[in-house]
Amino acid sequence: MKNYKKTHSCGALGMKDEGRRVTLMGWVHRIRDLGGVIFVDLRDREGITQVVFNPEKDGELSRRAKGLGGEDVIAVVGSVQPRPGGMANPQMATGEIEVIADDLYVISKAKTPPFVIEDGVKATEELRLKYRYLDLRRPEMQRIFRLRHRLYQSTRRFFDEKGFLEIETPFLMKSTPEGARDYLVPSRVHRGRFYALPQSPQLYKQLLMVAGFEKYFQIVKCFRDEDLRADRQPEFTQLDVEMSFVDEEDIFDLIERYIERVFREVLNIEIERPFRRLPYRESLLTYGTDKPDLRFGMEIRALTDLDCWKSFEIFRRIVAGGGEVCGLRVDGGAGASRKQVERWEEIVKEGGIGGLIPVRITREGVTSPIKKHIGDGGITKIIERFQGKIGDLILVLAGEGEGLFSAAGGLRLRLAQHLNLIDPTKFILAWIIDYPLLTYDNGAKKFVPVHHPFTAPVEEDIHKLGTSPGEVRARAYDLVLNGQEIAGGSIRLHDRKIQEKIFRVLGIPQGEAKSKFGFLLDALQYGAPPHGGIAFGFDRLAMIMAGKTSIREVIAFPKTTAALSLMDEAPDRVSPAQLKDLGLTIKKKNIT
RNA sequence: GGGGUCGUAGUUCAGUUGGCUAGAACGCCGGCCUGUCACGCCGGAGGUCGCGAGUUCGAGUCUCGUCGGCCCCGCCA
Numbered sequence: 001m002k003n004y005k006k007t008h009s010c011g012a013l014g015m016k017d018e019g020r021r022v023t024l025m026g027w028v029h030r031i032r033d034l035g036g037v038i039f040v041d042l043r044d045r046e047g048i049t050q051v052v053f054n055p056e057k058d059g060e061l062s063r064r065a066k067g068l069g070g071e072d073v074i075a076v077v078g079s080v081q082p083r084p085g086g087m088a089n090p091q092m093a094t095g096e097i098e099v100i101a102d103d104l105y106v107i108s109k110a111k112t113p114p115f116v117i118e119d120g121v122k123a124t125e126e127l128r129l130k131y132r133y134l135d136l137r138r139p140e141m142q143r144i145f146r147l148r149h150r151l152y153q154s155t156r157r158f159f160d161e162k163g164f165l166e167i168e169t170p171f172l173m174k175s176t177p178e179g180a181r182d183y184l185v186p187s188r189v190h191r192g193r194f195y196a197l198p199q200s201p202q203l204y205k206q207l208l209m210v211a212g213f214e215k216y217f218q219i220v221k222c223f224r225d226e227d228l229r230a231d232r233q234p235e236f237t238q239l240d241v242e243m244s245f246v247d248e249e250d251i252f253d254l255i256e257r258y259i260e261r262v263f264r265e266v267l268n269i270e271i272e273r274p275f276r277r278l279p280y281r282e283s284l285l286t287y288g289t290d291k292p293d294l295r296f297g298m299e300i301r302a303l304t305d306l307d308c309w310k311s312f313e314i315f316r317r318i319v320a321g322g323g324e325v326c327g328l329r330v331d332g333g334a335g336a337s338r339k340q341v342e343r344w345e346e347i348v349k350e351g352g353i354g355g356l357i358p359v360r361i362t363r364e365g366v367t368s369p370i371k372k373h374i375g376d377g378g379i380t381k382i383i384e385r386f387q388g389k390i391g392d393l394i395l396v397l398a399g400e401g402e403g404l405f406s407a408a409g410g411l412r413l414r415l416a417q418h419l420n421l422i423d424p425t426k427f428i429l430a431w432i433i434d435y436p437l438l439t440y441d442n443g444a445k446k447f448v449p450v451h452h453p454f455t456a457p458v459e460e461d462i463h464k465l466g467t468s469p470g471e472v473r474a475r476a477y478d479l480v481l482n483g484q485e486i487a488g489g490s491i492r493l494h495d496r497k498i499q500e501k502i503f504r505v506l507g508i509p510q511g512e513a514k515s516k517f518g519f520l521l522d523a524l525q526y527g528a529p530p531h532g533g534i535a536f537g538f539d540r541l542a543m544i545m546a547g548k549t550s551i552r553e554v555i556a557f558p559k560t561t562a563a564l565s566l567m568d569e570a571p572d573r574v575s576p577a578q579l580k581d582l583g584l585t586i587k588k589k590n591i592t
Numbered sequence: 593g594g595g596g597u598c599g600u601a602g603u604u605c606a607g608u609u610g611g612c613u614a615g616a617a618c619g620c621c622g623g624c625c626u627g628u629c630a631c632g633c634c635g636g637a638g639g640u641c642g643c644g645a646g647u648u649c650g651a652g653u654c655u656c657g658u659c660g661g662c663c664c665c666g667c668c669a
Contacts, residue, residue, distance in 0.1 A: 001660080030630080032627090032628045032629060032630095032631050032632095033631090034625060034626055034628060034631070034632090035624070035625035035627095036626030036627090036629070037626045037627060037628075038626095039627080039628050039629065039631085043637080046655070048629095050625085050628085050629070052628095054626080055626075056626080069620095070619090070620095071644090083627085083661095084627070086627095087627060087628080087629090089629060091629085092629080112602070112619075112620060113602090114602060114603070115603055115604090115619090116603080116619070117604085117631090118619080120604065122604050122618080123603065123659065124598095124599090124604085124661070124662090125662070126599090126660075126661045126662085127603080127661095129661090131598080132666075151643095176669095177669095178669050179667050179668085179669040180667080180669075181667085181668085199668090199669085200669095202669090224668060225594095225668095226667055226668045227666080227667060229663085229664080229668085230662085230663075230664095232668065350664085350665090352594095400620085417628095448669070449669050450669080451669070452662090452669040453669065454669095455669095475665095506669095550662095560660085560661065560662085561661075561662065561663085562660080562661085564660085566660090566661090569608065
């Protein structure tokens with residue numbers, strides 16, 4: 001590089017630097033060759049600076065500048081000058097100045113990239129992922145990863161200040177039953193045995209509490225071999241937190257302060273505290289989900305108790321069969337077309353609900369296809385329940401309990417998106433509390449944990465474990481932000497006897513409990529403090545803070561929905577020698 | 593495992609009821625241009641229409657299969 005040394009970033013120079021001799025290094029962002037004078041926009045992670053090549057000053061240098069191409073890496077030596085009168089560009093941070101080049105060195109020529117490196121992506125995600133290193137060059141992506149960096153740093157400062165120790169836990173661990181499918185790593189030293197990559201450091205952090213560390217946190221990769229979604233990747237990052245001698249209130253208080261801090265430090269946004277607390281049941285009945293978006297209202301109201309359904313045969317039968325009726329009020333929605341309502345109806349039909357009945361409240365009166373069945377009296381009852389006013393639309397639906405409310409919740413979300421009711425600048429958090437400890441799995445014909453098997457039950461419910469396990473409440477909580485579950489945790493079992501009892505209720509034989517979790521059960525016998533904690537989906541938090549709708553946008557090298565890495569083509573086949581080392585053979589029919 | 597949707601120049605897309613010698617814009621290459629900043633103007637190159645079968649006189653277009661991207665259900669303690 002001819003002994004050149006980069007003296008400034010491409011975002012640093014301004015009027016204060018007038019006359020300064022500088023050396024810039026970066027990527028050729030854009031070239032404007034006017035025939036005589038040539039302008040080169042030079043880009044690095046800090047910004048863009050305009051470099052000027054003037055043929056009158058140095059013809060040979062200008063000829064070399066003509067040979068530049070987009071994304072070439074170059075070094076430019078020159079002097080900072082104010083742009084001539086009226087030529088300043090107020091759109092650019094460095095728009096008041098330009099660098100008059102007197103030397104140019106091409107450090108690295110670039111092939112023409114498969115897509116233009118600029119914001120406002122025109123490339124498909126597939127192409128962006130294949131050339132991720134080019135995609136990440138875009139200022140927008142650089143902004144995201146700078147934000148994520150600030151989130152890491154703010155997080156570490158906060159937990160350090162609060163007395164937490166950052167401790168790493170193993171990636172090569174033992175496979176444990178239940179939960180998500182494990183990623184397995186074959187052992188070479190012990191052929192036929194496998195490590196599992198952790199789905200979360202859950203057991204280790206509990207053991208750290210038994211070890212007496214009291215306050216632990218870790219920003220850590222976790223691995224789950226399940227199908228992907230916009231908010232799910234096979235490897236993802238958790239902010240994992242655990243504390244001893246605490247109850248729910250301590251966790252809530254700590255985490256609310258944490259959220260307040262990172263939003264202030266990273267986004268300069270003030271978050272309202274304390275967060276709302278919403279019981280799980282209430283959330284399901286009011287929003288049709290346990291991760292409600294609380295940036296808008298439009299709560300679901302149950303209508304099952306209205307006696308007018310007796311005269312509407314379809315609904316009468318649903319209610320008689322144990323089903324329910326509910327509805328949503330769309331403010332000012334009375335003008336929605338029949339076609340529009342039909343489109344919304346499709347949404348609930350996807351959820352297995354028969355149909356959607358509109359009740360329009362207009363100046364001329366109320367119109368609804370069920371009016372002739374349930375009469376003015378029935379209609380009035382519905383409107384009263386919703387406190388409907390002129391111009392509103394009430395949408396009524398009926399079906400089997402759980403599916404009904406979740407369909408209504410899905411409709412609520414789509415309506416809000418469609419009607420633009422969601423303020424994207426808002427960040428509304430809530431704790432979802434009072435989860436059941438266990439739920440009955442009809443497929444497996446047994447109780448399974450709602451949270452995980454190490455969650456403590458509410459003390460006064462413990463006696464129900466033997467008789468009615470489904471009614472036992474858990475000391476578990478989720479944190480919801482704008483309709484996304486961003487964290488979940490619980491107070492843990494620290495009593496071996498109750499832990500064993502839970503395993504029994506879950507139908508995990510004693511032998512299996514011993515072989516899989518024996519080390520935890522043992523540890524609980526040697527003086528285990530009461531403890532609890534929480535784990536954040538760190539990528540999701542970063543995603544929401546960055547204003548994105550997919551966690552792939554905040555992960556440097558993400559996988560596709562088929563769990564492939566398009567850039568390096570992982571997963572890939574390995575050599576026969578590698579397989580031999582591990583004592584593995586692949587059946588021919590399984591080779592893809 | 594299931595459903596939906598997409599796949600056409602380097603890129604983003606258009607392409608009628610099957611008639612195509614497959615278009616546009618941006619990018620790229622060449623020429624002109626001394627104050628642009630998405631510079632402008634002129635010209636040019638560039639296509640196994642994802643892949644494989646099938647229907648047809650004829651397939652980018654229809655059918656089946658397959659591969660890949662995205663979204664959703666199942667799954668994700």
